[in-house]
Amino acid sequence: MSDSRGRISRQQPNRLQRLGVVDRSQPLNFQFDGRRYGGFAGDTVASALLAAGVRLVGRSFKYHRPRGLLTAGSEEPNALIELRGGARREPNTRATVAELFEGLEARSQNSWPGVGFDLGAVNSLLSPIFVAGFYYKTFMWPAALWEKLYEPLIRRAAGLGRATHEADPDSYDKFHAFCDLLVIGAGPAGLAAALAAGRSGARVILCEEDFILGGRLNGDRQLIDEMSGRDWVWQIEAELRSLSGVRILPRTTVFGAYDAGLTGARTYGALERVCDHLAVPPAHRPRQRLWKIVARHAVLAAGALERPIVFGDNDRPGIMTGAAVRTYLNRFGVAPGRRAAVFTCGDDGWRTAADLKHAGVAVEAVIDSRTEADPALVRAAELGGAQVLLGSQVVGTAGWQRLSRITVRGGGRTAQFSVDLLAVSGGWNPNVALSTHLGGKPRWSAGLSAFVPGDLPRGMSVAGACGGAWALGDALREGAKAGAQAATAAGYAAGSIPSWSCAGERVGLTPLWHVESSTGKAFVDFQHDVTSEDVALAAREGYRSVEHLKRYTTLGMATDQGKTSNLNGLAIMAALTERSIPSVGTTTARPPFTPVSIGALAGPHRGKHFRPTRLTAGHDWAKERGATFVEAGQWLRAQWFARSGESSWQETVSREVRAVRAGVGVCDVSTLGKIDIQGADAAAFLDRVYINVFSSLPVGKSRYGLMLREDGFVMDDGTTAQIAKGHYLMSTTTANAAGVMQHLEHARQILWPELDVQIVSVTEQWAQYAVAGPKSRELLQRLLGDALDLSDGAFPYLACAEFSWRNVRARLFRISFSGELAYELAVPARFGDAAIRAIMSAGASLDVTPYGTEALGVMRIEKGHVAGNELNGTTTATDLGLGRMMSRKKDFIGRVLAERPGLTDPERPALVGIRPVDGSARLYAGAHFLQIGATPSLENDQGYLTSVALSPMLGTWIGLGFLRRGPERHGERIRAFCPIRGGDAEVEVVSPVFFDPQGARLHV
């Protein structure tokens, strides 16, 4: 019969001429481990390697045993390869799902120097000690060796491929989709469901992990309505594509089921491998796309995975699942071997034998562990030339790096067969994972000898093999019904449910989990090298609970999450401990169903785009001026404006401070929060949120205010102005702007809904510049002309005004953070750029100097003004030296809890100024205060430094901090100790106001 197995080319000796749906008009070249091979479009790396005669594709994780392909799908535990090179190198790609493309490069993993001769295989000789729990037992002591010796050693030996260290050159995308019905899996059940719902007009998303639709119909030879499965799939797919409500997503894995919203629609995560099948994605196409799908209903039609049988040396290359053999034959047109045997415990294995025969592969034997099989099946196999061995089991295999012989025992006899392919059929496990992500437990079906979905999450139903409907006709019926029901539930008229006819099938099975009489390592978990003996050891040592079994042996903990191994492990444990399988339990499947790359989860939010950036209206101007920017939350603020010739940022900052204090400077303060507060009760509202009184604030005036959290600690500070009658404008710190807004909304909506008060953030509406220094009035008067009289009498300290300036509505506030005569000028943000340029131009002859946040910080420390470092969530108004502001005549948020004993304790550290005794010594924020001579310890801790600066006005470092009974200790010498940065200085406790303590410079 060998003439029917035609050879396409020298490179593809196992390619079958008349089978498969690969595109033979599109030959592709690729490399594996440096050797060149050929394949076709439509191949996976696995099918192309198999076509080329490559059986050995990797080494196992622990014992470095030679491994070949076990499956043809995403459940593959063995064939993990490193794909691509350079920055696109990715480890642990399953060869069974990696689509072939021209020029593809792949390498085997976990072997050195090569997959054919691997030094690590020596581990196999040491296997008696590499048993379950080995790491726990061996590497426990001495603990000091863990990091230095054991872990690097284990990691080197156990590495599953190498990730690239280069930045990912590709882009990733996110997509939010909504639908009436999400169909998970485009096999016969899924296609039927999508069609039934899609015809009604419902919005349907059909996700298929594979790059072609059809599921098992691609790998099997069944007929539907007398046409081939493939033809049927093409026909259905064409109709689905014609329906405007249907979106088909091939190469898309639904990897997780998540919460449902108020409407009951549930969210699913899916990964679309948009361009994984191309060498390089085309311009503007993402490599992968993360889908967040909100579906009113989902039909889980994820099919079933065939399970292997555990027997001695069952991992030799050439031993694969029966379904994989059929897929390679029928879909890819590849013969996985030349002389085959089938080992089965159910009717499904006989189908594999028939397909092998159909493809022209000699079937030497069909070994069925059952003592009886359907006579028609037996007759067909015997007619094909196979020996039929009922009541028999494969007890051993032999071969160097690939299968060459199997040993079969049954009925008291032992026989050997020379085969290079063994198709193993242990029955099917429904792909229940997605049904369990929300806590549902699978249900054991004794009739099916498998776990099926148990309690389903609301909004999910199951159709086809995923629910145990093995027969094609049942899968089609269930799918169509589920799709129609979902459409009806969503309010669409589903019409008549589509139906198709197909031949009946035999799906009988008597499960065989483990060939106990076999010798040699019998692998349960191929990817983690867990054997039946490891399971037995766990049972002997008392790790009998399924969760203990898993952790002790690592069964099912590899990247495949035990898709081919979990149930076999459970069944062996059940037998050893004389329990039923369901009483041993199941472990929980968690998202993701298959691995999801970090790049896809990050999507476009990489690097600088990790989060949005906020820019002020004056940003471009500051950039032109050579500003160095600092991140303040999402904002970018000018930190300082270095001039050429300046050798350090401190030199720059000191120059900016001196320029402000001697003349005039300008600083962009647009980032401070601005909140409009209006309504008849606005003043009463302010009285309740600030500790000090605002109802007495006249129109045209600003006042400094401090607000507490409900727990009595300080929340934020700032000024609030009454710019027009009943119209207040609150300013907040940049850092707390959103938090204060939320706090006020809570107060308005929840605490005092009876008040007539309306609040809204107007931060973004206004560009605002602080103009500070003795010459600030002169500058502004030049700029504003007769729009506003700035004389001290007409516009005194804390005055504010809204006025028309050259036909633009502007605002001016006489407030100061620097301690100098200062103003803040606000204009609508679109004119922010024009305004800063106008300020610079008006102040040119005054040598106006732009300054950044650093100079701002130095000046506020010189003035003892508290800021974020002091408003750190652990300080009270009294700690900050602002206790006197707390009104006794009114209630306000935080008043009661601020009076707790712990918060009024006079021993609490309170605000002081700090100067080094040695004028050249440096201070470090974060340093702790100690009595001189005291041992650095928690008991001796007296407080800490919060803010430090090199003061250009004083010529030394200065600082603000909180010291126990600090205000009483001015003049005392203590120690500021910072072991982290090596700071240790004797310092003097002084008033926090270092510069112009009388405030004379404000009132000029």
Add this chain to the structure above:
Amino acid sequence: MSDTTFTWTPRSPLADAALGSTAAPGSIAAPGSIAGLPAVAGVSAVVRDGFGLATVLARKGASAALAARVRERFGIDLPGGPRRDAAAGVAFVGTGPGAWLAIAERGGNEFAETLRRELDGVASVSDQSDGYVLVRLTGSRVREALAKLAPIDVHARAFEAGATASTVASHIGVTLWRLEDEPGAGPVFEIVMFRSLAASFWHALAEAGAEFGFAASAP
């Protein structure tokens, strides 16, 4: 007194964005593209200018009076939910209980002053004409570009003309609404975001639209 002369030159936060550029549409057959859509690629964005925009917040107990005043002065039925209603170049967009964005096609900062006068006693008004950037989006693939940015359903049946939503787009707070389709241009959406975030939004929008061909223009 004044010895400086200058003119108020407004500057858009998107002044440096690559307005007018067109990215080529993806050149391969898109797996997952919606069946039946025309092959013509397209997301077009126009940055609007010259509009007046203000927040309108109902005074305590004055919702009915406010609705009556808006109907009387602007001929608009004040939306009681996430809807937009417009007449004679002015629109009210519901953004929350007792909260609206009022938008005038023209008028700039003066629009807020007009509103403040017209709604005196029944609403608190705050000018936000400069606080928000308004982008109009059109094109046959605009819904797909939006789907990459925002976690809301903008399907024609789920988000009808006049529907509005306050949501996040690429981690940026936005309010968007759908206008009547423009013949030949497909669906039309308008989206506003805080001015300081406009450049980040623009980057995200251009990335989202590039696959379908992204054309942008200043007014």
